[in-house]
Amino acid sequence: MSKRAAERPIPIRKPVVEHDLLLAALPHPILVIGDHNQIVYGNAAAEVFLSTSAPMMTRLRLDDVVAFGCPLLALVDQVRESGSTVNEYGVEMASPKFTAPKLVDVFAGPMNEGQPLVVVMLQQRSMAQMIERQLTHRAAARSVSGMAAVLAHEIKNPLSGIKGAAQLLEQNLSDEDRALSQLICSETERIRTLVNRMEVFGDERPLTKEPVNIHDVLNHVRRLAETGFARGVRIIEDYDPSLPPIPGNRDKLVQAFLNLIKNAAEAIGDNRDGQGRIIMQTSFRPGVRLSVPGADARITLPLMIQVEDNGSGVPDHLKPHLFDPFVTTKHNGTGLGLALVAKIIGDHGGIIECDSEANRTVFRVLLPMQDQSPKAGPFRRPVPINDRSR
Secondary structure: OOHHHHHOOOOOOOOHHHHHHHHHHOOOOEEEEOHHHEEEEEOHHHHHHHOOOHHHHOOOEHHHHOOOOOHHHHHHHHHHHHOOOEEEEEEEEOOOOOOOOEEEEEEEEEEEOOOEEEEEEEEEOOHHHHOHHHHHHHHHHHOOHHHHHHHHHHOHHHHHHHHHHHHHHHOOOOHHHHHHHHHHHHHHHHHHHHHHHHHHHHOOOOOOOEEEOHHHHHHHHHHHHHOOOOOOOEEEEEOOOOOOOEEEOHHHHHHHHHHHHHHHHHHHOOOOOOOOEEEEEEEEOOOOEEOOOOOOOOEEOOEEEEEEEOOOOOOHHHHHHOOOOOOOOOOOOOOOHHHHHHHHHHHOOOEEEEEEEOOEEEEEEEEOOOOOOHHHOOOOOOOOOOOEEO
């Protein structure tokens, strides 16, 4: 070999094709993010995950495919600033392309190619893992069952004696003192009402279930809301008219969704000058099958009911405990409303989750559908309903 040939640098061919084949074979979505969050590359799994072809994906920014405020955006910025790898587990990723947020583990790091590139790998968690928090919420709600039974007996009976004694004393009191006795009566009645609400958690009797048309339930709830606490709030219906029936107790379901709508209306607050909005949505999610501890067979929860509002949202420090008893953001709230909703949904064999950010809070309920065997009885399919708003 000549000296000139030996000094000539040997060209290094980058195995682009091999890299593409390797990344395409991976089962996890992989994205390469460039300047201004531009998507530079997405493998085949990313195409499926985002329901977007690779050529179209490279025309988009990460901000275009994930919802505003999604933690993934902050993680990518953190990698750029620190220049090191970041791993985050249990990240809820919301996107306009998803029917519901997905729970993912995120692995992100810088690419040393002389460019500010960030490679992101997403590992989607199973639906069973997504309901792990819900099972915790349900256990927390049941943890007050014994306490509720004790309170019902040990507090309600003395309250009756206190109220009766105050009423007897009232007959011989002056007007000024009579106001104090009336205050005693009103406060004992308020405590009795609170105990009655807690007593519901001690009711472990199985529900008497029958096929329930969920749209009948939601329409009834809407009418109650529009004539009461949600007056002045725009209520929008986005229903899938082909939903099959739900095995459940109609009165309990009305109570649960009425609580959710009331919670949404209170979150909107004074924002009622035509801007307050509540969206009630139903849809069918085939293929959602869960493995729940204690159940021999996999559970199917294909029916999704969502209640969305454009209120102020849920504070971050309350999100993990939102369905726990006595947790509330209201000055005069008892913190039992959402705990009761979680119990009712759990008694129906379903789960409830909440996603919240500024100006958008979604409570998502997943429920089983009625057994379609002949013994389940006939079911009248609901009349198709177009999107309606008041």
